[in-house]
Amino acid sequence: MAEPITKIKRLEVSKEALEQQDLQEINHAVIENKEAILQGIDLLASLHEKGFLELGSAVVRHKEDALANVLRIFENPKYASIVSNLSKLVVLLGELKVDELKYLLDKLNSGLQEAAVTDDSVKTSYFDLIKAVNNPDINRSLTMLLAFLKGMGR
Template identity: 35%
Template sequence: MAKAIKKVHKLTLSEEEQRTIDLREVEDALVKNKEAIMQTLEIMNHMQDKGILSLLNGLFGQGDKVLDIAVKAMDKPENTNTMKNLLLLLGTLGMINVRQLEPFLLKIDAGIARVAEYKDTEEKTGYFDLVKSLKDPEINRAVTILMQFLKGMGQDTEPYEKTTQDTPEKRTNQTKDKTLEKNGQRS
């Protein structure tokens, strides 16, 4: 009958053998990712040519000073408002339905093209000319679109507003609205 193993001896590698194994693993990884490494080196070369690496090196070398300057610059009210406005603008751009906007932009482009072709003359347009031009289907369509656009601009958008900043104009309007409601003048 066999004897039970009571001691397990770990296979220990010498430092040289471990180094050889590690180098082999690194070499295999380099060969496996050759294309990605070559592209990365090419990008780094371009960054070196443009001076970006020097800039980044200086930036990280003086990181605390740069961060301190950036924080102080952002602490100014005008810069804070710029950041708020930028975020609000980005949020608003995200709400725009490009599919709805595209036909409108194409019409604006066609209008600009017509204006570019127009030769300026001494001829004046009178009131009757304006009324007669409404019979032209293209002008009539443009006027109708303009009226719809103006109606949309006149719509109450306060429920959709994302700004929480209470401006003096807004406070004045709210006070007027409350006064009108008290007096029963507001519908």
């Protein structure tokens, strides 16, 4: 004979037993992943030393506020243009011909070196200028600059 009943007595697992169970699980995981955990501790220690850990936790704790603040900044047209300029710059970088630019920059550098040791007091006369065209170095520079100007005008 069994009347319908609805009362349920839950199995009381003691807090200690549950804790013991959890600890066992953790122990097991630690042993399985010993190397990774030791390395992880190293990483944590360095992060702690440099103060990143504290900073990180604060940011995570206030994730939504932080994000809102950052986004508010970018909503300002002034800063929004930074973002769009940044991404445009990235695109630009992709288009630059670095090898050619390097050539030009090398030349610019040696020009700067020469200029740095020039005596400011010496005056260049009109004649000196004409004479300088004959100097092979100066002539190469002029030819290159003229070619550059031509290209730029296209």
